[in-house]
Amino acid sequence: MTVSIPVGEELGPSFSAEADAVVVGSGAGGAVATHALAEAGLKVICVEEGPHVSRERFSGRQLEATRQLYRLDGMTAALGTPSVVIPMGCSIGGTTTINAGTSFRTPERLLRRWGEDFGHTATPDELAREFEAIERLMPIAPVPDHLLGGNSEVVRLGASRLGWSAGPIPRNAPTCRGCCRCVLGCPEDAKLSMNLSFVPAGLRAGAIYLSRLRVRQVLHRAGTAHAVAGDLLSADGRRRAGRFEIRARAVVLAAGAIFTPILLRRSGLQGASRHLGRHLRLHPATRVVGLFDRPVRGWEGVLQGYFVDEFAREGVKLEGVFVPPGLLAPALPFFGVESAEVMRRYENLAVFGAMAEDDSPGGVDGELWGLPRIRYRLTQADANRVVKGAWAIGRIFFAAGARAVYTGIHGHERFDDVDALERLLAHSIPPAWLELLSMHPHGTVPMAADPGRGAVDLEGRVFGTQNLWVADGSLFPTALGVNPQLTIMAYARRVAQQVAAR
Ligand SMILES: Cc1cc2nc3c(=O)[nH]c(=O)nc-3n(C[C@H](O)[C@H](O)[C@H](O)COP(=O)(O)OP(=O)(O)OC[C@H]3O[C@@H](n4cnc5c(N)ncnc54)[C@H](O)[C@@H]3O)c2cc1C
Numbered sequence: 001m002t003v004s005i006p007v008g009e010e011l012g013p014s015f016s017a018e019a020d021a022v023v024v025g026s027g028a029g030g031a032v033a034t035h036a037l038a039e040a041g042l043k044v045i046c047v048e049e050g051p052h053v054s055r056e057r058f059s060g061r062q063l064e065a066t067r068q069l070y071r072l073d074g075m076t077a078a079l080g081t082p083s084v085v086i087p088m089g090c091s092i093g094g095t096t097t098i099n100a101g102t103s104f105r106t107p108e109r110l111l112r113r114w115g116e117d118f119g120h121t122a123t124p125d126e127l128a129r130e131f132e133a134i135e136r137l138m139p140i141a142p143v144p145d146h147l148l149g150g151n152s153e154v155v156r157l158g159a160s161r162l163g164w165s166a167g168p169i170p171r172n173a174p175t176c177r178g179c180c181r182c183v184l185g186c187p188e189d190a191k192l193s194m195n196l197s198f199v200p201a202g203l204r205a206g207a208i209y210l211s212r213l214r215v216r217q218v219l220h221r222a223g224t225a226h227a228v229a230g231d232l233l234s235a236d237g238r239r240r241a242g243r244f245e246i247r248a249r250a251v252v253l254a255a256g257a258i259f260t261p262i263l264l265r266r267s268g269l270q271g272a273s274r275h276l277g278r279h280l281r282l283h284p285a286t287r288v289v290g291l292f293d294r295p296v297r298g299w300e301g302v303l304q305g306y307f308v309d310e311f312a313r314e315g316v317k318l319e320g321v322f323v324p325p326g327l328l329a330p331a332l333p334f335f336g337v338e339s340a341e342v343m344r345r346y347e348n349l350a351v352f353g354a355m356a357e358d359d360s361p362g363g364v365d366g367e368l369w370g371l372p373r374i375r376y377r378l379t380q381a382d383a384n385r386v387v388k389g390a391w392a393i394g395r396i397f398f399a400a401g402a403r404a405v406y407t408g409i410h411g412h413e414r415f416d417d418v419d420a421l422e423r424l425l426a427h428s429i430p431p432a433w434l435e436l437l438s439m440h441p442h443g444t445v446p447m448a449a450d451p452g453r454g455a456v457d458l459e460g461r462v463f464g465t466q467n468l469w470v471a472d473g474s475l476f477p478t479a480l481g482v483n484p485q486l487t488i489m490a491y492a493r494r495v496a497q498q499v500a501a502r
């Protein structure tokens with residue numbers, strides 16, 4: 001599918017435009033909001049800092065892909081104990097371009113909690129209608145058996161022997177061929193990330209997309225936003241090629257949970273709420289590797305094909321995550337020869353991830369030397385969830401016949417039998433001993449009925465403003481507990497409907 005999107009420097013050195021609505025960011029929230037606004041008949045411009053990259057340029061080579069598609073080569077991090085790496089996408093399609101395609105609906109228990117504690121009005125039935133509308137453009141189905149691959153088969157076997165609740169993951173990749181490269185950009189155009197679904201649909205509905213435009217500020221007067229302004233960037237994103245200003249009657253921020261609060265702060269738009277930038281949720285996650293005597297060949301099949309939700313009520317979710325060797329090797333708890341020995345048996349390795357539904361204090365405090373200043377302090381309760389997840393994966397691997405299990409837990413890196421693993425839960429593991437990643441930053445501009453509880457109102461409008469909206473992963477007032485893209489899209493549609501109505 002060929003889509004042509006202008007690049008910042010082609011518009012320079014000075015560019016201005018006018019629209020009914022301008023959307024900042026083209027990820028799960030921005031692309032869906034843009035499409036909904038265009039369908040409602042508004043003239044809408046969506047500006048994206050990253051490039052537009054089509055599949056011919058998805059080389060599958062890790063270094064090239066991270067440079068091309070990830071922000072800061074995937075190395076954004078939250079400082080704290082421990083620090084947490086937060087990979088994020090930066091291209092047309094946002095993080096969806098490099099995500100795994102996992103598409104879970106919002107748990108109903110959360111919708112009830114958000115209703116009771118934060119006044120959210122979305123009922124399960126209303127949200128189901130949004131999901132149905134989304135799925136018309138982006139069909140979702142569980143991974144079929146023939147695409148599960150060895151990694152998921154190992155977990156299916158182990159979980160069934162233990163009698164644990166598990167299943168194939170629902171995904172938005174109807175023509176997937178199971179090449180296991182989703183996080184480097186799908187070379188088959190099979191995963192219907194935003195660049196292949198809502199972006200083209202938005203363009204067909206009349207929306208304008210511009211790439212390599214970095215918004216620096218929302219311009220506003222007396223609570224009314226009237227424009228966004230920033231830099232036109234060169235095609236490789238390294239050089240400022242000019243300035244732009246786009247005037248609009250409505251401004252919708254969908255720059256993601258790290259950059260939306262930064263943009264608001266930088267624009268002097270904290271609003272009337274002390275909640276802006278606080279309550280960062282990360283779904284802190286750890287990887288566990290199982291070594292088998294038989295070939296697993298985890299790269300044949302879907303990268304994230306299977307889940308285990310046996311411990312979901314305790315805030316622990318397990319999901320497949322078979323990554324390329326260049327990403328797996330640094331995640332192993334070994335160095336030098338030992339690491340090489342394990343990597344030599346890559347064919348016999350299985351890899352699964354555990355993530356926690358977290359409640360640890362964290363936030364985005366602005367910028368330092370041009371980088372986001374993110375803090376996060378993992379509590380003991382959340383650390384225990386991560387450890388429980390690692391233990392559970394170890395149990396599954398041993399039940400499926402693993403010879404050894406490797407974790408990212410300092411002092412407990414290797415287990416050679418299930419008895420040793422059983423003793424893991426007897427320890428209180430200090431949070432600092434965990435090696436963590438976060439694929440799901442969210443919650444930094446929470447939606448609530450009043451400014452005492454959130455930073456945007458129930459329509460998604462920043463408190464204290466008339467026409468400034470948020471439509472991305474920032475909106476959720478607590479940890480989501482499932483992979484967020486589908487919930488972000490549903491909420492973005494609801495916000496866009498409010499913008500259009502006004
Ligand atoms: C490796 C990986 C795998 C994942 N897998 C899954 C999965 O399988 N399922 C799932 O549900 N979730 C997954 N996620 C998470 C999911 O993709 C994100 O939660 C979701 O895309 C977030 O949507 P968003 O709209 O909030 O932000 P994003 O999708 O990150 O979009 C924000 C966009 O705004 C742009 N932007 C930021 N600042 C500016 C600015 N100043 N000016 C202009 N543009 C700007 C960014 O470049 C970016 O493109 C994964 C994440 C990662 C990193």
Ligand code: SF4
Binds near residue numbers: 101186187
């Ligand atoms: S497994 Fe391969 S074909 Fe399937 S969605 Fe991922 S990258 Fe695309």
